[in-house]
Amino acid sequence: AQSVTQPDIHITVSEGASLELRCNYSYGATPYLFWYVQSPGQGLQLLLKYFSGDTLVQGIKGFEAEFKRSQSSFNLRKPSVHWSDAAEYFCAVDLLSSGSARQLTFGSGTQLTVLP
Amino acid sequence: DAGITQSPRYKITETGRQVTLMCHQTWSHSYMFWYRQDLGHGLRLIYYSAAADITDKGEVPDGYVVSRSKTENFPLTLESATRSQTSVYFCASSTGLVGTYNEQFFGPGTRLTVL
Numbered sequence: 001a002q003s004v005t006q007p008d009i010h011i012t013v014s015e016g017a018s019l020e021l022r023c024n025y026s027y028g029a030t031p032y033l034f035w036y037v038q039s040p041g042q043g044l045q046l047l048l049k050y051f052s053g054d055t056l057v058q059g060i061k062g063f064e065a066e067f068k069r070s071q072s073s074f075n076l077r078k079p080s081v082h083w084s085d086a087a088e089y090f091c092a093v094d095l096l097s098s099g100s101a102r103q104l105t106f107g108s109g110t111q112l113t114v115l116p
Numbered sequence: 117d118a119g120i121t122q123s124p125r126y127k128i129t130e131t132g133r134q135v136t137l138m139c140h141q142t143w144s145h146s147y148m149f150w151y152r153q154d155l156g157h158g159l160r161l162i163y164y165s166a167a168a169d170i171t172d173k174g175e176v177p178d179g180y181v182v183s184r185s186k187t188e189n190f191p192l193t194l195e196s197a198t199r200s201q202t203s204v205y206f207c208a209s210s211t212g213l214v215g216t217y218n219e220q221f222f223g224p225g226t227r228l229t230v231l
Binding site: 004036041044045046049104108109 | 157158159160164174219220223224
């Protein structure tokens with residue numbers, strides 16, 4: 001069965017440090033890939049997405065992600081974390097379901113804590 | 117206000133009661149979705165709707181009923197709530213335009229507790 005794995009349930013980094021959140025997917029073909037962020041008490045906001053082409057994609061809030069086909073990974077990175085980045089981060093894939101109904105499959109999330 | 121809203125934001129109910137969670141969007145998006153979010157599972161799709169009067173099951177539909185009589189509203193009903201339905205529920209919508217990727221936009225969520 002297709003799946004999305006975020007192996008890190010919780011990550012703690014110091015403000016100003018670099019960040020990498022891991023995401024692996026299990027699927028025969030390359031799906032559409034996404035990273036969402038959920039701040040406390042808020043809905044999900046799209047950070048970035050990958051459909052095809054350049055494997056390094058830039059998103060909002062200074063985030064980027066790199067697609068590696070050989071590793072079935074789509075890791076999220078940020079060179080210098082800000083206290084406001086503390087949130088939960090979800091990786092998601094769209095398994096190219098038929099028609100226009102995009103069905104997202106989400107990973108279990110990574111909770112990011114930022115230390116002052 | 118423009119966007120996608122959910123009500124109530126918080127709800128406590130008892131086992132066996134009927135509960136309806138509301139979702140309203142002002143973008144006239146064709147597609148609407150209901151997800152539940154549980155620790156360790158991320159978000160899982162319950163039901164989705166391609167247009168008014170068209171609905172379909174997602175990954176975890178059991179125990180839930182949806183309807184969509186108007187494009188802008190997509191209520192989710194738990195006909196007889198169970199403790200296992202304690203969760204945070206998110207509604208989302210997307211345009212459904214053919215030939216382009218349709219990003220989903222999420223509401224703020226409803227936290228439901230079933231005692």
